[in-house]
Amino acid sequence: MADKTGKTFDLQIFLRLMSFAKRYKLNFFIAAFSTVLLAVVSLLNPYLIKETVDKYITEKDNEGLVNNILLMCVIIIVEVLLRFTFIYFANWVGQHIIRDIRAKVFRHILQFKMSYFDTNSVGKLVTRVVSDIETIAAFFSTGVFTIVSDVLQMFAITALMFYFNWRLAFIALAVLPILIYATKVFQKAIKATFQEVRNQVANLNGFVQERVTGMKIVQLFNREKIEYKNFMDINNKHKEAYIKTIWYFSIFFPIAEILSSIGIGLIVWFGSKQIIGGAVPGPGTVMAFVQMAQMLFRPLRQIADKFNQLQMGIVSGERVFKVIDTDSSIVKNGTIKAEKLEGTISFKNVKFSYVKGEQVLKGISLEVKSGQTIAIVGATGAGKSTIINLINRFYEIDSGTISVDNVEVKAYTLESLRSQIAVVLQDVFLFSDSILNNITLKDKNISLEEVKKAAKQIGIHDFIMTLPGNYQYNVKERGAMLSSGQRQLIAFLRAYVSKPSILILDEATSSVDSYAEQMIQYATEKITKGRTSIVIAHRLATIKQADKIIVMDNGFIVEEGNHNELLSKENGFYKNLYDKQFSLEKAS
Secondary structure (H helix, E strand, O other): OOOOOOOOOOHHHHHHHHHHHHHHHHHHHHHHHHHHHHHHHOOHHHHHHHHHHHHHHOOOOHHHHHHHHHHHHHHHHHHHHHHHHHHHHHHHHHHHHHHHHHHHHHHHHHOEOHHHHHHOOHHHHHHHHHHHHHHHHHHHHHHHHHHHHHHHHHHHHHHHHHHHOHHHHHHHOOOHHHHHHHHHHHHHHHHHHHHHHHHHHHHHHHHHHHHHHOHHHHHHOOOHHHHHHHHHHHHHHHHHHHHHHHHHHHHHHHHHHHHHHHHHHHHHHHHHHHHHHOOOOOHHHHHHHHHHHHHHHHHHHHHHHHHHHHHHHHHHHHHHHHHHOOOOEOOOOOOEOOOOOOOOEEEEEEEEEEEOOEEEEEEEEEEEOOOOEEEEEEOOOOOHHHHHHHHOOOOOOOEEEEEEOOEEHHHEOHHHHHHOEEEEOOOOOOOOOEHHHHHHOOOOOOOHHHHHHHHHHOOOHHHHHOOOOHHHOEOOHHHOOOOHHHHHHHHHHHHHHOOOOEEEEEOOOOOOOHHHHHHHHHHHHHHHOOOEEEEEOOOHHHHOOOOEEEEEEOOEEEEEEOHHHHHOOOOOHHHHHHHHHHHHHHHO
């Protein structure tokens, strides 16, 4: 959450946003230069009006009148072209910059540790990457450039006013201090409300994302009315935050309009007196001052609105930079490239905690030889899944060492280490794409023929061929068009075609039917053959053939051995688990 500093303008964030424009210097210069020219060209019309009225209309000079009108038409055309140039290039720069910022944020998010996603809402991250960055586009297109243009125009008009008649100029500017003060108060008040609006947008996105993703649970437990009520509460908070911004707008703009009208009224009153007294040569000067006053007050009123765009961009920039500045990436000091690993794994006195002070692993040590199949069993929360997360370096350990092929995992380059480890999770995630792309993850080095060959080897080719479109079948979001067993089979094939040195199966058969389990068992035998495999199992009957079984309890390894050895231990952890599970299966 962005800190509510109360400052109307954060120069540091402003400069940081502007630094992204360095890549687009030419287009930025074109947009900036066109704003300067617009400020200059806008001065010509009041001057020509004064000349037209005082010289040509008053003196009935028809030829001069026509020439001046034609000149005014040319100036209008030039102004239109300049405004087109300004709008196009300002928005061009803005869109290219937000593309770069969005890419930088997303690249940074991809490097985060899993612990970051454990504690941060996905919906809020989506808000940062999408809507917050979109707001930054307005920072450039309707914020910075427009404000610069308006400020230049105001200074130029003020100078022209004093050039025409210093007395009328002072009259025209009499209400300016009040308007500037009102604008400053408005800007300060509106920043806090915009911060609150952005926070409520993030909360709304997070809530909707979670409920849509978990819609099955919502409907299964009849939570529709409750969740609708919760949604309405958050929706109302968003509405209230936005209404607060509307409140400030509804106060400021009428005040600005009244002050502008008073200023113009003073010009007409004082200018008319000067015409009568002979201090002003003709009505053209007064008419020019009325137009210049409108040109002066209108940008000032709009500057408040544009400054809001600027502030919204800065508030959004503050939130986006907070993500960019978050130091939650795995340290990548490794220099050794993991090629084809033998697959020996060693844990030595490894301690780990997700939350500081609450250890999950309490000094475990284990050895896995190359080509072995190791099973890890234990009650929920014993630390089984944590072990596989640490081998992949999804999290950093508190102390101890983890080695693969007698090299500490942190000494390997992260990309090469993970490329040698394939994981099949209990909760398989599939993208809304074809089966082929979900298997290869769009790796161009893996051909369709290789995928088909691998599918035949592990016995799932026939199942894929029964689907409409076969390997091109779109599984939709999260693989909704497939059963849990079918998703598991796709995950097995995904792991197999990556040709890993180490294979990890996490509860891969815990939630599938008996037919899918048979296919998965066959696939498991095929893909574990000849490579180091770690199987986290809930159903103990599936791991009888494992070379070694590790039993965990409360963060410790309490038993090791093969199936028969562990069953022979009277009152052993494994024997108790097995007997309890066997009796439950027999009873069912």
